[in-house]
Amino acid sequence: MLEEELRDAYHFIFEEELLQEMLKFGSLKEVKSxxxxxxxxxxxxxxxxxxxGAIKILRxxxxxxxxxxxxxxxGDTCAMTLSCCLGxxxxxxxxxxxxxxSLVMIPIEKMEEWTSRFKSWRNFVFESYHSxxxxxxxxxxxxxxxxxxxxxxxxxxxxxxINKTEQIQVTHQEIAYDLHxxxxxxxxxxxxxxxxxxxxxxxxxxxxxxx
Amino acid sequence: MLEEELRDAYHFIFEEELLQEMLKFGSLKEVKSxxxxxxxxxxxxxxxxxxxGAIKILRxxxxxxxxxxxxxxxGDTCAMTLSCCLGxxxxxxxxxxxxxxSLVMIPIEKMEEWTSRFKSWRNFVFESYHSxxxxxxxxxxxxxxxxxxxxxxxxxxxxxxINKTEQIQVTHQEIAYDLHxxxxxxxxxxxxxxxxxxxxxxxxxxxxxxx
DNA sequence: CTTTAAGTGTGACCTTTGTTACAGACTCTG
DNA sequence: CAGAGTCTGTAACAAAGGTCACACTTAAAG
Numbered sequence: 001m002l003e004e005e006l007r008d009a010y011h012f013i014f015e016e017e018l019l020q021e022m023l024k025f026g027s028l029k030e031v032k033s034x035x036x037x038x039x040x041x042x043x044x045x046x047x048x049x050x051x052x053g054a055i056k057i058l059r060x061x062x063x064x065x066x067x068x069x070x071x072x073x074x075g076d077t078c079a080m081t082l083s084c085c086l087g088x089x090x091x092x093x094x095x096x097x098x099x100x101x102s103l104v105m106i107p108i109e110k111m112e113e114w115t116s117r118f119k120s121w122r123n124f125v126f127e128s129y130h131s132x133x134x135x136x137x138x139x140x141x142x143x144x145x146x147x148x149x150x151x152x153x154x155x156x157x158x159x160x161x162i163n164k165t166e167q168i169q170v171t172h173q174e175i176a177y178d179l180h181x182x183x184x185x186x187x188x189x190x191x192x193x194x195x196x197x198x199x200x201x202x203x204x205x206x207x208x209x210x211x
Numbered sequence: 212m213l214e215e216e217l218r219d220a221y222h223f224i225f226e227e228e229l230l231q232e233m234l235k236f237g238s239l240k241e242v243k244s245x246x247x248x249x250x251x252x253x254x255x256x257x258x259x260x261x262x263x264g265a266i267k268i269l270r271x272x273x274x275x276x277x278x279x280x281x282x283x284x285x286g287d288t289c290a291m292t293l294s295c296c297l298g299x300x301x302x303x304x305x306x307x308x309x310x311x312x313s314l315v316m317i318p319i320e321k322m323e324e325w326t327s328r329f330k331s332w333r334n335f336v337f338e339s340y341h342s343x344x345x346x347x348x349x350x351x352x353x354x355x356x357x358x359x360x361x362x363x364x365x366x367x368x369x370x371x372x373i374n375k376t377e378q379i380q381v382t383h384q385e386i387a388y389d390l391h392x393x394x395x396x397x398x399x400x401x402x403x404x405x406x407x408x409x410x411x412x413x414x415x416x417x418x419x420x421x422x
Numbered sequence: 423c424t425t426t427a428a429g430t431g432t433g434a435c436c437t438t439t440g441t442t443a444c445a446g447a448c449t450c451t452g
Numbered sequence: 453c454a455g456a457g458t459c460t461g462t463a464a465c466a467a468a469g470g471t472c473a474c475a476c477t478t479a480a481a482g
Contacts, residue, residue: 059348061356069351080348083341092348115333122326122333129340130294136347137270137291137303140280144354144391145272148469171429180355182470187430203429203478359439382459393440398460414448414459 002028005051006104009074018118022049026104037095037103038081044091046105049077053101054162058094058178067143068155068178070135071098071162079132082111082125098162149189151179153211156199160208168206213239216262217315220285229329233260237315248306248314249292255302257316260288264312265373269305269389278354279366279389281346282309282373290343293322293336309373360400362390364422367410371419379417 003023011019029048031037038044040060055072057080072078072095080093114121142151155175159168172190176183190206193199200207214234222230240259242248249255251271266283268291283289283306291304325332353362366386370379383401387394401417404410411418 059351059355061352065356067351067355079340080344083337083344087338087341092345116330119327126294126336127298129290129344130298133291133294133340133343133347134303136344136351140270140278140347140351140354141272143351144270144278145276173429183430184432184471185469188432188469191431201430384459394460395441395462396439399439399462402461412460 002026002104005102009051010049013075013124014120015118018114018121021110021114022104022106025110026106029103029105031097031101031103033097033099033101035097035101037097037101038078038091038093040091040094042091043088044081045108047077047081047108047111048095048103048105050074051102051104054098055095055101056098056178058096059092060094065180066094066177067180069093069139071158073162076131077124077128079128082128148179148181148185149192152186152189153193153198155179156206156208157211166208168208169204170206171204213237213315216313220262221260224286224335225331226329229325229332232321232325233315233317236321237317240314240316242308242312242314244308244310244312246308246312248308248312249289249302249304251302251305253302255292256319258288258293258319258322259306259314259316261285262313262315265309266306266312267309267389269307270303271305276391277305277388278391280304280350282369284373287342288335288339290339293339359390359392359396360403363397363400364404364409366390367417367419368422377419379419380415381417382415 005028006019006022006026010022014022026049028051031053037048037055050072052074054074055076055078057069057072057078059067059069061067078093078095081091081095083089115125142154146154152175155178156168159170160166163169172186173183175190176186179186190199190201193211194201198209198211200209216239217230217233217237221233225233237260239262242264248259248266261283263285265285266287266289268280268283268289270278270280272278289304289306292302292306294300322336326336353365357365363386366389367379370381371377374380383397384394386401387397390397401410401412404422405412409420409422411420
């Protein structure tokens, strides 16, 4: 079960020996949609690798206001967490299952060991950092350079892509949290998108036609 | 000269053998304040390590609008660049000397080699990634959660700290570029800060009292 | 079938930020 | 010192986004 999923997601990246190590020391964790995988302030003792599903990574400010940073998919790992593991610091972010998700949890002791032993692991770690930095840059571009209506469109696109459906299950309030704005603003802009024929609005869901 | 500066900045992080390698393969580069070290779209063939001075890292959108991401100081390296080197991709950011600055430039072939040979180098790379991610998170917090007046105060504080002076040499227009807003807005908010007794305004410079 | 809670739509209004325009001040150079 | 270029201050206005209030709809629960 774990073996199959692990191979599916990672056999083309990691050599056999490393996969065996992962099976030996990693444990499978399943999280239902909406479940919190890591919360802000948590000490991270295990390193999650995504097998199936999707995760959203959120930032929170001192007043408890949230902001969506990015989504992670199969084959991704959370470089923020990686970073926390290596630095033995508390998590700076919250990871929430976007849909039902399965993960392998790797004890952090193994990470240090694998970093010297396996080149493929080193590359994976570097590449994770690279893609997370890129993702963060993209996030910064989005909030710095785009207006709320454009951010909203991007959000709907991303959400549709991650969930592999044009019919997004979400309330206006949830969107407002993710984009760090108010429900009223979201409703207003969504209605405008609907009038432009770009989306269709139903209670608890949005049909994305053509953004 | 190079040796002295390199030792000054890095002797407590890297072992002797690695320092020797750096001296052997690295070259000294000096950049005047305002000089561009790396530009967006550049292929990065050498990895810069900061010896003395300070660098600001900027992002630019498609319309040429800029945004300051963060400052780097002695002992820092640009993880974005690092990332580019390893991934062999173009630079996503612009690095500009905030003041007169000296750097060691390391050929990227060495980096891969050192990653397997020196644990201290691996740790340095990981730590750089970690601090850059943290810095990016901080940047995101700033632009997502703070109002322009607060961002301006933070900017002035950072700038004073990096330049080790309360008397910042900068025009309103430059600040506007860094914060991605307009000169008029900056002048307006600065005047307000002056009326609150927090800063003093002169032509081409700002005295930071108490923010 | 009522009651309740959650979700949505919308008007009115306010604050923040961005834009345009222009005046005055300073600095450098011939 | 005259003129050009740069920098700063400010008024007037526009646009984006946030807030408050309230009506209406739908779904779930008793």
